[in-house]
Amino acid sequence: MWNFIAEKWRETINHWRDYPLRTGTVWMGRYRIERFLGMGSYGQAYTCTDIENGCAVLLKRSMPSKLELGRLLLERESHILKALDHPQIPKWIHYAKGGRDEALIMELIEGENLEHKMMVQGRTFTLQESLGTIKELIQPLKHLHQAGFVHRDVRIPNVLDRSGSIYLIDYGLACRIGEQLPEELRALLKETDSADNNASSLQGGSWAAVKRRMRKPYPSSDLYGLGHLFLFMMYAGYEHEEGQAERGWEEELELPQAVNHFIRRLLQQSEPGWLSAVQCEQDLEQLIAALA
Incomplete structure (x- = not known):
């Protein structure tokens, strides 16, 4: 008692x-x-x-x-x-x-985060808008990675839109590339080596597993986060038919094959993935140009 x-x-x-x-x-x-x-x-x-x-x-x-x-x-x-x-x-x-x-x-960055836009305002995004947001976010990620750090929390609550300008905020989980955090800190943040890091989609694998993969101290983790961020943006406009069986994101979203391939690489479901934001940016620019 x-x-x-x-x-x-x-x-x-x-x-x-x-x-x-x-x-x-x-x-x-x-x-x-x-x-x-x-x-x-x-x-x-x-x-x-x-x-x-x-x-x-x-x-x-x-x-x-x-x-x-x-x-x-x-x-x-x-x-x-x-x-x-x-x-x-x-x-x-x-x-x-x-x-x-x-x-x-x-x-102070006065703006609206993507989570508020989608969940509260009911905002939806076109394919071009979603790819454009990914392209904008690659810019601060390039700088971050070149400075020797990884964000580890690239998610819709941490993306601000201020009059059309995109910002990446909240560096509370950021660390040096390849850094092994102190054991006490890893335990507090629930970052364990035994975690399942192979979550393949929003439907497949738990969101906890997705977050654990995003926490790896490597640039590819931020690109992985971009992949899920893109899917969240595209799902904002998706309407699930009542009684329809759950399917994978490639079937439900019905995106162009070139886009599917690009997102699979972000999520590291297709080889080869990218080791840097610079490499990813080059392929994304080619993809956007091809879709124009």
């Missing part, structure tokens, strides 16, 4: 510690909280005004209840973002520390 009470008490304390900062609060004497954007497993995001210069910024704060582990993840993201300089990647501005509180300050 005592263990149960103690656990509930810890949960209450953690919820209190992780309660979002109030609008109007001036964090660290410099950043005025304007809006709470959301909370992930290890951090909180806010739009803020830097009162020293009046600029709007994004503040990503480590989750207080996650203690040192939350700060470690945030510091890793800060180091990686600081090393990058690309117009489709949020710019690093500052890393602030104060007691147990730490936050990453970066460029």
Whole structure:
């Protein structure tokens, strides 16, 4: 009984510690909280005004209840973002520390993510729009890979559209190419060597297996993520007929064979796959030109 009470008490304390900062609060004497954007497993995001210069910024704060582990993840993201300089990647501005509180300050990209467009607005995409989005995302990925890093989380929530310009955000899971994460961190992120990494489609294999494949510290993992992102965009306009048996994505979407082959290579279902975003980009440009 005592263990149960103690656990509930810890949960209450953690919820209190992780309660979002109030609008109007001036964090660290410099950043005025304007809006709470959301909370992930290890951090909180806010739009803020830097009162020293009046600029709007994004503040990503480590989750207080996650203690040192939350700060470690945030510091890793800060180091990686600081090393990058690309117009489709949020710019690093500052890393602030104060007691147990730490936050990453970066460029605020005002836009809508693809997940919101599809799930809330009911937005659908043509084949050309979907391929165009993939082409746009290859640009920041090329820069990221050439800098020696891999994103490891290329998904629709992490793609922002600002007036037609595409941005790749959230580098919280990024790492150096080939990096073996500390055991404690791997356990927390549920990255195990025994995972089934052969999920072949949105229908075949679990989404957990898909994510585990995306977490591999190699550029091909980001291309794999692009493949699934493309399928999500195409499925936004797909209507499943009642009573129809579930089929593979190639049968359901009825795409041109050249597109099927390209996506199979992104998903590494066809040989050879690509080892770099540069190689993938060259073939994608040829594909788009052939479909025009």
